[in-house]
Amino acid sequence: MRKHQELSLEQIIEQMCLDESSSDDFCLYGKEDGELALDRLYWVSDYPDVVENRDVYPTDVAEQDLQLVYYGEQLLDALAVALEEKSDASPQDLVEALKYYHQHDNFKPFDN
Template identity: 65%
Template sequence: MRKHQFFSLTDILEQVKLEQCTQDDFCLYGNDEGDLALDSLYLVSDYPDVVDDKDVYPVEVVERNLNLVYYGEQLIDVLIVALDEKPGASPHDLVDALNYYNWNDTFMPFA
Protein backbone atom coordinates (compact mmCIF):
# COMPACT_ATOMS: atom_id res chain seq x y z
CA MET A 1 0.00 0.00 0.00
CA ARG A 2 1.40 3.38 -0.97
CA LYS A 3 1.69 5.63 2.08
CA HIS A 4 1.59 9.36 2.72
CA GLN A 5 -1.14 9.94 0.16
CA PHE A 6 -4.89 10.43 0.19
CA PHE A 7 -7.06 7.84 -1.55
CA SER A 8 -10.77 7.18 -1.81
CA LEU A 9 -11.94 4.13 0.10
CA THR A 10 -12.83 2.59 -3.27
CA ASP A 11 -9.20 2.90 -4.36
CA ILE A 12 -7.93 1.56 -1.03
CA LEU A 13 -10.17 -1.51 -1.25
CA GLU A 14 -9.04 -2.13 -4.83
CA GLN A 15 -5.38 -1.84 -3.83
CA VAL A 16 -5.86 -4.23 -0.91
CA LYS A 17 -7.50 -6.75 -3.25
CA LEU A 18 -4.62 -6.40 -5.74
CA GLU A 19 -2.08 -7.01 -2.99
CA GLN A 20 -4.18 -10.00 -1.93
CA CYS A 21 -4.60 -8.68 1.61
CA THR A 22 -1.00 -9.28 2.65
CA GLN A 23 0.45 -5.87 3.56
CA ASP A 24 -0.98 -4.45 6.75
CA ASP A 25 1.73 -1.99 7.81
CA PHE A 26 -0.43 1.10 7.38
CA CYS A 27 -3.26 2.99 9.03
CA LEU A 28 -6.13 4.99 7.57
CA TYR A 29 -6.69 8.50 8.84
CA GLY A 30 -9.52 10.83 7.98
CA ASN A 31 -11.91 13.56 9.03
CA ASP A 32 -14.76 11.11 9.44
CA GLU A 33 -15.86 10.14 12.89
CA GLY A 34 -18.84 8.15 11.67
CA ASP A 35 -19.22 5.45 9.08
CA LEU A 36 -16.69 4.92 6.33
CA ALA A 37 -17.79 5.90 2.83
CA LEU A 38 -16.55 4.71 -0.55
CA ASP A 39 -16.14 8.21 -1.93
CA SER A 40 -14.46 9.72 1.14
CA LEU A 41 -10.73 10.40 1.07
CA TYR A 42 -8.43 8.83 3.66
CA LEU A 43 -4.76 9.35 4.30
CA VAL A 44 -2.73 6.14 4.21
CA SER A 45 0.17 6.54 6.60
CA ASP A 46 2.20 4.80 9.27
CA TYR A 47 1.06 3.32 12.55
CA PRO A 48 1.37 5.70 15.49
CA ASP A 49 4.46 5.27 17.65
CA VAL A 50 3.99 4.60 21.35
CA VAL A 51 6.01 6.91 23.59
CA ASP A 52 5.51 6.86 27.35
CA ASP A 53 2.33 4.83 26.88
CA LYS A 54 0.83 7.46 24.56
CA ASP A 55 0.18 7.26 20.83
CA VAL A 56 2.30 9.66 18.80
CA TYR A 57 0.78 10.07 15.37
CA PRO A 58 2.69 10.79 12.18
CA VAL A 59 3.39 14.50 11.62
CA GLU A 60 1.17 14.63 8.52
CA VAL A 61 -1.75 13.33 10.57
CA VAL A 62 -1.26 15.87 13.35
CA GLU A 63 -0.76 18.77 10.92
CA ARG A 64 -4.03 17.97 9.16
CA ASN A 65 -5.89 17.28 12.41
CA LEU A 66 -6.98 13.83 11.20
CA ASN A 67 -8.43 10.97 13.21
CA LEU A 68 -7.31 7.36 13.20
CA VAL A 69 -9.98 5.56 11.21
CA TYR A 70 -8.61 2.02 10.90
CA TYR A 71 -5.46 0.09 11.73
CA GLY A 72 -4.22 -1.75 8.65
CA GLU A 73 -4.12 -5.08 10.47
CA GLN A 74 -7.78 -4.78 11.49
CA LEU A 75 -8.85 -3.60 8.05
CA ILE A 76 -7.14 -6.57 6.40
CA ASP A 77 -8.65 -9.01 8.92
CA VAL A 78 -12.17 -7.67 8.31
CA LEU A 79 -11.75 -7.84 4.54
CA ILE A 80 -10.32 -11.38 4.63
CA VAL A 81 -13.26 -12.63 6.70
CA ALA A 82 -15.79 -10.79 4.51
CA LEU A 83 -14.27 -12.12 1.27
CA ASP A 84 -14.03 -15.62 2.74
CA GLU A 85 -17.72 -15.59 3.68
CA LYS A 86 -18.82 -13.84 0.49
CA PRO A 87 -16.20 -14.24 -2.27
CA GLY A 88 -18.13 -11.98 -4.65
CA ALA A 89 -18.57 -9.19 -2.11
CA SER A 90 -19.11 -5.80 -3.70
CA PRO A 91 -17.29 -2.68 -2.49
CA HIS A 92 -20.52 -1.71 -0.70
CA ASP A 93 -20.54 -5.09 1.08
CA LEU A 94 -16.95 -4.54 2.18
CA VAL A 95 -17.69 -1.06 3.52
CA ASP A 96 -20.69 -2.47 5.38
CA ALA A 97 -18.41 -5.12 6.90
CA LEU A 98 -15.84 -2.49 7.95
CA ASN A 99 -18.50 -0.26 9.49
CA TYR A 100 -20.15 -3.22 11.22
CA TYR A 101 -16.80 -4.16 12.79
CA ASN A 102 -16.24 -0.55 13.93
CA TRP A 103 -19.58 -0.41 15.71
CA ASN A 104 -19.80 -3.99 17.03
CA ASP A 105 -16.18 -5.14 17.47
CA THR A 106 -17.08 -8.36 15.69
CA PHE A 107 -17.26 -9.57 12.11
CA MET A 108 -20.44 -9.05 10.09
CA PRO A 109 -22.24 -12.29 9.24
CA PHE A 110 -23.05 -12.57 5.55
CA ALA A 111 -25.17 -15.71 5.81
Template identity: 80%
Template sequence: MRKYQELSLEQIIEQVRMDKLVSDDFCLYGKEDGELALDRLYWVSDYPDVIEDRDVYPADASEQDLQLVYYGEQLIDVLAVALEEKPDASLQDLVEALNYYNQHDCFMNFES
Protein backbone atom coordinates in the same frame (compact mmCIF):
# COMPACT_ATOMS: atom_id res chain seq x y z
CA MET B 1 0.03 -0.36 0.30
CA ARG B 2 1.97 2.74 -0.59
CA LYS B 3 1.93 5.27 2.24
CA TYR B 4 1.77 9.05 2.33
CA GLN B 5 -1.04 9.40 -0.15
CA GLU B 6 -4.74 10.19 -0.09
CA LEU B 7 -7.11 7.56 -1.47
CA SER B 8 -10.84 6.95 -1.48
CA LEU B 9 -12.05 3.94 0.48
CA GLU B 10 -13.08 2.41 -2.84
CA GLN B 11 -9.48 2.67 -4.10
CA ILE B 12 -8.15 1.20 -0.86
CA ILE B 13 -10.53 -1.77 -0.97
CA GLU B 14 -9.77 -2.41 -4.64
CA GLN B 15 -6.05 -2.29 -3.94
CA VAL B 16 -6.40 -4.78 -1.08
CA ARG B 17 -8.70 -6.99 -3.16
CA MET B 18 -6.59 -6.99 -6.35
CA ASP B 19 -3.11 -7.03 -4.84
CA LYS B 20 -3.92 -9.59 -2.14
CA LEU B 21 -2.10 -7.34 0.30
CA VAL B 22 -0.33 -9.10 3.10
CA SER B 23 1.63 -6.12 4.43
CA ASP B 24 -0.50 -4.42 7.04
CA ASP B 25 2.08 -1.79 7.95
CA PHE B 26 -0.22 1.19 7.44
CA CYS B 27 -3.12 3.02 9.03
CA LEU B 28 -5.93 5.10 7.61
CA TYR B 29 -6.48 8.62 8.87
CA GLY B 30 -9.37 10.92 8.11
CA LYS B 31 -11.05 14.20 8.94
CA GLU B 32 -13.67 12.28 10.93
CA ASP B 33 -13.39 9.00 12.77
CA GLY B 34 -17.02 7.92 12.28
CA GLU B 35 -18.54 5.62 9.69
CA LEU B 36 -16.43 4.76 6.68
CA ALA B 37 -17.75 5.78 3.25
CA LEU B 38 -16.69 4.62 -0.21
CA ASP B 39 -16.28 8.09 -1.66
CA ARG B 40 -14.57 9.65 1.37
CA LEU B 41 -10.82 10.28 1.14
CA TYR B 42 -8.40 8.79 3.67
CA TRP B 43 -4.71 9.46 4.27
CA VAL B 44 -2.52 6.33 4.30
CA SER B 45 0.37 6.62 6.74
CA ASP B 46 2.30 4.87 9.51
CA TYR B 47 0.99 3.37 12.72
CA PRO B 48 0.95 5.80 15.63
CA ASP B 49 3.73 5.54 18.19
CA VAL B 50 2.70 4.80 21.77
CA ILE B 51 4.42 7.14 24.18
CA GLU B 52 3.45 7.11 27.86
CA ASP B 53 0.25 5.17 27.06
CA ARG B 54 -0.84 7.74 24.44
CA ASP B 55 -1.04 7.39 20.69
CA VAL B 56 1.21 9.89 18.94
CA TYR B 57 0.16 10.15 15.32
CA PRO B 58 2.73 10.44 12.54
CA ALA B 59 3.69 14.03 11.72
CA ASP B 60 2.04 13.93 8.29
CA ALA B 61 -1.32 12.99 9.86
CA SER B 62 -0.99 15.42 12.78
CA GLU B 63 -0.09 18.33 10.52
CA GLN B 64 -3.33 17.76 8.60
CA ASP B 65 -5.30 17.46 11.88
CA LEU B 66 -6.46 13.94 10.97
CA GLN B 67 -7.90 11.25 13.23
CA LEU B 68 -6.99 7.57 13.23
CA VAL B 69 -9.74 5.76 11.34
CA TYR B 70 -8.49 2.18 10.86
CA TYR B 71 -5.42 0.08 11.58
CA GLY B 72 -4.07 -1.70 8.49
CA GLU B 73 -3.96 -5.06 10.25
CA GLN B 74 -7.66 -4.87 11.15
CA LEU B 75 -8.67 -3.57 7.73
CA ILE B 76 -6.96 -6.44 5.93
CA ASP B 77 -8.34 -9.01 8.41
CA VAL B 78 -11.92 -7.72 8.07
CA LEU B 79 -11.76 -7.67 4.28
CA ALA B 80 -10.15 -11.13 4.13
CA VAL B 81 -12.82 -12.67 6.37
CA ALA B 82 -15.64 -10.95 4.47
CA LEU B 83 -14.30 -12.07 1.08
CA GLU B 84 -13.74 -15.61 2.34
CA GLU B 85 -17.32 -15.77 3.56
CA LYS B 86 -18.77 -13.96 0.52
CA PRO B 87 -16.32 -14.01 -2.43
CA ASP B 88 -18.68 -11.92 -4.59
CA ALA B 89 -19.16 -9.23 -1.91
CA SER B 90 -19.91 -5.81 -3.32
CA LEU B 91 -17.92 -2.75 -2.33
CA GLN B 92 -20.86 -1.68 -0.17
CA ASP B 93 -20.90 -5.11 1.54
CA LEU B 94 -17.24 -4.63 2.41
CA VAL B 95 -17.82 -1.12 3.77
CA GLU B 96 -20.63 -2.51 5.93
CA ALA B 97 -18.28 -5.24 7.20
CA LEU B 98 -15.62 -2.64 8.06
CA ASN B 99 -18.12 -0.39 9.85
CA TYR B 100 -19.62 -3.38 11.68
CA TYR B 101 -16.20 -4.42 12.96
CA ASN B 102 -15.49 -0.83 14.08
CA GLN B 103 -18.73 -0.72 16.05
CA HIS B 104 -18.87 -4.24 17.48
CA ASP B 105 -15.24 -5.43 17.56
CA CYS B 106 -16.27 -8.65 15.82
CA PHE B 107 -16.74 -9.82 12.25
CA MET B 108 -20.05 -9.40 10.47
CA ASN B 109 -21.76 -12.57 9.33
CA PHE B 110 -23.06 -12.57 5.79
CA GLU B 111 -26.33 -14.40 5.29
CA SER B 112 -26.12 -17.04 2.57
Protein backbone atom coordinates in the same frame (compact mmCIF):
# COMPACT_ATOMS: atom_id res chain seq x y z
CA MET C 1 -0.11 -0.31 0.61
CA ARG C 2 1.90 2.75 -0.28
CA LYS C 3 1.84 5.32 2.51
CA HIS C 4 1.60 9.11 2.56
CA GLN C 5 -1.16 9.39 0.01
CA GLU C 6 -4.85 10.21 -0.01
CA LEU C 7 -7.21 7.61 -1.44
CA SER C 8 -10.93 6.96 -1.44
CA LEU C 9 -12.10 3.96 0.54
CA GLU C 10 -13.14 2.38 -2.76
CA GLN C 11 -9.57 2.72 -4.08
CA ILE C 12 -8.16 1.27 -0.86
CA ILE C 13 -10.52 -1.73 -1.02
CA GLU C 14 -9.69 -2.32 -4.70
CA GLN C 15 -5.97 -2.20 -3.95
CA MET C 16 -6.34 -4.58 -0.99
CA CYS C 17 -8.38 -7.05 -3.05
CA LEU C 18 -5.91 -7.00 -5.94
CA ASP C 19 -2.82 -7.42 -3.79
CA GLU C 20 -3.50 -10.29 -1.39
CA SER C 21 0.06 -10.10 -0.05
CA SER C 22 -0.37 -6.46 0.89
CA SER C 23 1.33 -5.38 4.10
CA ASP C 24 -0.84 -4.31 7.03
CA ASP C 25 1.78 -1.79 8.19
CA PHE C 26 -0.41 1.29 7.70
CA CYS C 27 -3.33 3.13 9.21
CA LEU C 28 -6.18 5.11 7.68
CA TYR C 29 -6.78 8.63 8.94
CA GLY C 30 -9.65 10.98 8.17
CA LYS C 31 -10.54 14.63 8.51
CA GLU C 32 -13.85 14.07 10.20
CA ASP C 33 -15.51 11.53 12.37
CA GLY C 34 -18.40 9.70 10.84
CA GLU C 35 -19.29 6.60 8.99
CA LEU C 36 -17.04 4.95 6.46
CA ALA C 37 -18.03 5.71 2.87
CA LEU C 38 -16.70 4.47 -0.47
CA ASP C 39 -16.26 7.96 -1.90
CA ARG C 40 -14.73 9.55 1.22
CA LEU C 41 -11.00 10.27 1.13
CA TYR C 42 -8.60 8.87 3.71
CA TRP C 43 -4.93 9.53 4.36
CA VAL C 44 -2.72 6.42 4.44
CA SER C 45 0.19 6.71 6.86
CA ASP C 46 2.14 4.95 9.58
CA TYR C 47 0.87 3.49 12.82
CA PRO C 48 1.06 5.89 15.77
CA ASP C 49 3.97 5.41 18.17
CA VAL C 50 3.19 4.79 21.82
CA VAL C 51 5.14 7.08 24.14
CA GLU C 52 4.41 7.03 27.87
CA ASN C 53 1.13 5.19 27.23
CA ARG C 54 -0.07 7.83 24.75
CA ASP C 55 -0.43 7.60 20.99
CA VAL C 56 1.89 9.93 19.12
CA TYR C 57 0.64 10.29 15.58
CA PRO C 58 2.94 10.58 12.57
CA THR C 59 3.96 14.14 11.68
CA ASP C 60 2.00 14.14 8.39
CA VAL C 61 -1.14 13.12 10.30
CA ALA C 62 -0.68 15.66 13.10
CA GLU C 63 0.03 18.50 10.65
CA GLN C 64 -3.26 17.83 8.86
CA ASP C 65 -5.16 17.42 12.16
CA LEU C 66 -6.44 13.98 11.12
CA GLN C 67 -8.15 11.34 13.25
CA LEU C 68 -7.38 7.62 13.28
CA VAL C 69 -10.05 5.75 11.33
CA TYR C 70 -8.74 2.19 10.96
CA TYR C 71 -5.63 0.16 11.72
CA GLY C 72 -4.28 -1.64 8.66
CA GLU C 73 -4.18 -5.03 10.36
CA GLN C 74 -7.85 -4.82 11.33
CA LEU C 75 -8.85 -3.50 7.90
CA LEU C 76 -7.15 -6.38 6.09
CA ASP C 77 -8.58 -8.96 8.50
CA ALA C 78 -12.13 -7.63 8.16
CA LEU C 79 -11.87 -7.57 4.35
CA ALA C 80 -10.33 -11.05 4.16
CA VAL C 81 -13.02 -12.63 6.35
CA ALA C 82 -15.80 -10.84 4.45
CA LEU C 83 -14.45 -12.16 1.15
CA GLU C 84 -14.17 -15.69 2.58
CA GLU C 85 -17.79 -15.49 3.73
CA LYS C 86 -19.05 -13.91 0.52
CA SER C 87 -16.65 -14.25 -2.41
CA ASP C 88 -18.85 -12.08 -4.65
CA ALA C 89 -19.10 -9.25 -2.09
CA SER C 90 -19.63 -5.84 -3.64
CA PRO C 91 -17.54 -2.86 -2.54
CA GLN C 92 -20.55 -1.70 -0.48
CA ASP C 93 -20.77 -5.13 1.19
CA LEU C 94 -17.12 -4.73 2.17
CA VAL C 95 -17.77 -1.27 3.61
CA GLU C 96 -20.61 -2.76 5.66
CA ALA C 97 -18.24 -5.48 6.88
CA LEU C 98 -15.71 -2.81 7.93
CA LYS C 99 -18.40 -0.81 9.73
CA TYR C 100 -19.65 -3.93 11.49
CA TYR C 101 -16.15 -4.87 12.65
CA HIS C 102 -15.50 -1.33 13.85
CA GLN C 103 -18.72 -1.26 15.89
CA HIS C 104 -18.80 -4.84 17.21
CA ASP C 105 -15.13 -5.91 17.28
CA ASN C 106 -16.30 -9.00 15.46
CA PHE C 107 -16.64 -10.09 11.84
CA LYS C 108 -19.89 -9.51 9.97
CA PRO C 109 -21.82 -12.68 9.22
CA PHE C 110 -23.11 -12.86 5.67
CA ASP C 111 -26.23 -14.86 4.87
CA ASN C 112 -25.57 -16.88 1.74
